[in-house]
Amino acid sequence: MGPIIILVTLAVIVLITIISNIHVVPQARAYVIERLGGYHATWGTGLHFKIPFIDRIAKKINKMEQVADFPPQPVITKDNVRMQIDTVVFYQITDPKLYSYGHATPMTAIENLTSTTLRNIIGDMELDETLTSRDIINAKMRTILDEATDPWGIKVSRVELKNIIPPKEIQDAMEKQMKAERERRESILRAEGEKNSAILVAEGRKQSQILDAEAEKQSQILRAEAEKQSQVLKAEGEAEAILAVQKATAEGIRMINEANPGEGMIAIKSLETFEKVADGKATKIIIPSEIQNIAGLVASIKGVAEDEQRG
Helix, strand or coil, X not given: CHHHHHHHHHHHHHHHHHHHCEEEECCCEEEEEEECCEEEEEECCEEEECCCCCEEXXXXXXXXXXXXXXXXXXXXXXXXXXXXXXXXXXXXXXXXXXHHHCCCCHHHHHHHHXXXXXXXXXXXXXXXXXXXXXXXXXXXXXXXXXXXXXXXXXXXXXXXXXXXXXXXXXHHHHHHHHHHHHHHHHHXXXXXHHHHHXXXXXXXXXXXXXXXXXHHHHHHHHXXXXXXXXXXXXXXXXXXXXXXXXXXXXXXXXXHHHHCCCHHHHHHHXXXXXXXXXXXXXXXXXXXXXXXXXXXXXXXXXXXXXXXXXX
């Protein structure tokens, strides 16, 4: 029984050893393998087996993009303003072997490199330029860090200035300046508004005057048209009245001519007309010769009649 137990024990130990040396590398991971103390291989995603007591996993690498948020670093601008700036570095490990053997502490090296690079860039800028040139600073730092970390198997994809913290007195001065700028803009906007309002009022008055003038003009035209129409109607009425009188006169003459009146009737009508003319208002009357003859004839007739009565 003793040898059997020993064999079973050895078989179990061998099985456990084999199972323990089977490794599955997950997605976006890489294992750096050393054999007898030296670099042997880099395992990618999948199933792998290492030789017991000879191979070992030296380092497990995360190949996904990562973020390093470094604490604020003191920097001095070109115009001698001291401030604090913290940065955020986005990086990715592209070569696990170089990352494992290129530098002993790559992240500490990146942090120190970020700090020195930031001091060099800010040292060539004044305060106002620093506050308004974030994109330029980010681009310069990314280029410098990417070149410096390339031998370490690291790819720096982006660098961002997270916060720029100037001294308290500078912040107070900036706040006052911003307040003054806001007040200036408010005054400009208010002046522009008043100007536009005055322009609109003037335009309104101008349009009102134009409309009043147009209305007055239209009113005068309408009055003139009405007066003209009234005069036309009046003239037409007078013309119709004259025409009616003339028609009546012509009709009277026609009727007289048809009646064939005698000279006596004509004389009587003439005398009636003369009586109407000499109604006592006129001071001088000119009697036509025809009426004088008729008057003489009447007087003669009247004398003959009186003689006959006396005889």
